[in-house]
Amino acid sequence: MVAAGLALLPLAAAPAQAAAKIQHLISPGGIEAWFVQDSTVPLIAMEYAFGGGATQDPADKPGVANLVADLIDEGSENLDSKAFHEHLDRRAIELSFAATRDYFRGSLRMLRDNRDEAFDLLRMSLTSAHFDAADVERIRSEVLSGLRRETSDPGSLAGRKFLKIAFGDHPYGRPASGTLESVPKIDVADLKDYVRRVLAKDTLKIAVVGDVDPATLGQLLDKTFGGLPAKASLTPVPNIVAAAPPQRAFIPLDVPQTVVTFGGPGFRRHDPNFMAAYVVNHILGGGSSSRLYREVREKRGLAYSIYESLLWMDHSALFVGNTGTRADRAGETVDAVEREVRRMAEDGPTGKELDEAKSYLKGSQMLALDTSSNLAGALLQYQLDRLPIDYIEKRNAIIDAVTLDDAKQAAQRLWGKGLITVIVGRAPQAVAQPAAATAPSSTAN
Structure with missing residues (x-):
């Protein structure tokens, strides 16, 4: 009772x-x-x-x-x-x-x-x-x-x-x-x-x-x-759109492997096209079947791993990717990433890629909720994202509703302006002096 x-x-x-x-x-x-x-x-x-x-x-x-x-x-x-x-x-x-x-x-x-x-x-x-x-x-x-x-x-x-x-x-x-x-x-x-x-x-x-x-x-x-204060006293935080790409920075560091972090403005969680962005981002950089993984690692052997993900916050949003490579191949790696991002922005995914991404994202959700802790974590995140309590039931239908046109529009919005790129490692000439179209190189703060 x-x-x-x-x-x-x-x-x-x-x-x-x-x-x-x-x-x-x-x-x-x-x-x-x-x-x-x-x-x-x-x-x-x-x-x-x-x-x-x-x-x-x-x-x-x-x-x-x-x-x-x-x-x-x-x-x-x-x-x-x-x-x-x-x-x-x-x-x-x-x-x-x-x-x-x-x-x-x-x-x-x-x-x-x-x-x-x-x-x-x-x-x-x-x-x-x-x-x-x-x-x-x-x-x-x-x-x-x-x-x-x-x-x-x-x-x-x-x-x-x-x-x-x-x-x-x-x-x-x-x-x-x-x-x-x-x-x-x-x-x-x-x-x-x-x-x-x-x-x-x-x-x-x-x-x-x-x-x-x-x-x-x-x-x-x-x-x-129950004994906590009734109301928080928080300093207001303004909304912000991340800086527009393209921009590039280089940080010299004498390490065996050069690290490349790349990204740009993303989609807020309640953007009407968020799920389209989520699906198309998985196609580009979401795992071992993604375009970036296939082009950068499998075809060219430039990196052991590469990924890209959406990051949404209360007051902004990003897409962020990361990879590591040899210093003498850093320029080639950055070029390969930029080329694949540009191709996705211009052409979008194929129908086959969209169907496969939808299938994976629907199945992986259930597999990720296999323990009490994981389920509790997901339920908390849904609350923080201000989603309905029955979101677990609705999620697959929301994914299925993403059309090829939706995905292409999201791809253009995400990647159409290029990338913010940060390169950390040894300094081959091609890396230390990026093209004139990018922002001047700078060192870490």
């Missing part, structure tokens, strides 16, 4: 992995969650997110959200860091946090019998994290060590430079993990202020899958999240 005050609305069939239905649960205290009750195994998985993420870092202190995510489970209430993690380990409770561009996210996974302690440890983290000086300095040292490693990592350098070109001084152009200059300036007051402003109930989205009844889950959600 459902507890008084608990609204539970079965709305959509879940994937075959979960025999139950996706339900819209509202706890007695008003906490909402998408929920699949599944007793196949005695596990519970919860994914949740607060709006804000790294965009809420002070402009002169990127890395605050990332540091909060690393520190928020380092002791709370009467438990210091060591004791807190001993409680997690003793009960095999998996608790983690991460700061993305737009969200402060968390994950909790436990055996059914350990649910009360697991949810209580999460509550403690969210409402009474210590941020003890010794823990802050220890984690800060680890973050700085990682940032120093990134200064010699071509992939990291390329990614940072690409975002800087695409977004400039917008919060999306700042590195979410911070910089070697900003992280030492972050103090405990910054961490506590971030928690105070960002961790609030009005932006909270939750997805739960596992062996728990709805009444019990409603009580757990109230105990865990």
Whole structure:
């Protein structure tokens, strides 16, 4: 019997992995969650997110959200860091946090019998994290060590430079993990202020899958999240269109393999032609059957792997690709990528390519939801994307509705203007001095 005050609305069939239905649960205290009750195994998985993420870092202190995510489970209430993690380990409770561009996210996974302690440890983290000086300095040292490693990592350098070109001084152009200059300036007051402003109930989205009844889950959600502030105090973030291609930058780095990151403006999630872009992007760069993989790796042997994907955010969107090659073949690799992108923009995909991409994308969705954690993660993402709770049921029909004309129009819009390209590695003449039509070479910031 459902507890008084608990609204539970079965709305959509879940994937075959979960025999139950996706339900819209509202706890007695008003906490909402998408929920699949599944007793196949005695596990519970919860994914949740607060709006804000790294965009809420002070402009002169990127890395605050990332540091909060690393520190928020380092002791709370009467438990210091060591004791807190001993409680997690003793009960095999998996608790983690991460700061993305737009969200402060968390994950909790436990055996059914350990649910009360697991949810209580999460509550403690969210409402009474210590941020003890010794823990802050220890984690800060680890973050700085990682940032120093990134200064010699071509992939990291390329990614940072690409975002800087695409977004400039917008919060999306700042590195979410911070910089070697900003992280030492972050103090405990910054961490506590971030928690105070960002961790609030009005932006909270939750997805739960596992062996728990709805009444019990409603009580757990109230105990865990009920004490948080009612409303977040977020700094507004403007929408932005990524910088227009073509642009090219070169970062000299003496490493065996040259890394090439390429991309440009993409499709926002609620763009009417988003699914057409999603399908045609899979054809161009979505896997081992993609055009880029076939042309760059299989035909020419220029790279071991190459991929391209759509990246959508709350305030912008990109398509981003990446590959690695020998320094003396970097120019040839870039030429091959640009040629294939241009061909797709001009001609679009074939009918056969479109049919095969649709078939793959429909089948892979179900295979990707094969565990409680994966299903919870997908249900959370659908909420963040503001999709309906029955989206899983509707998705295949939306894919099927993409026509060849839709795909061609999306291809032209995505790739018709060329690429933003960042090359990191040794400097053969052809790479160090790109064609005059591109932007002048520049070094990393």
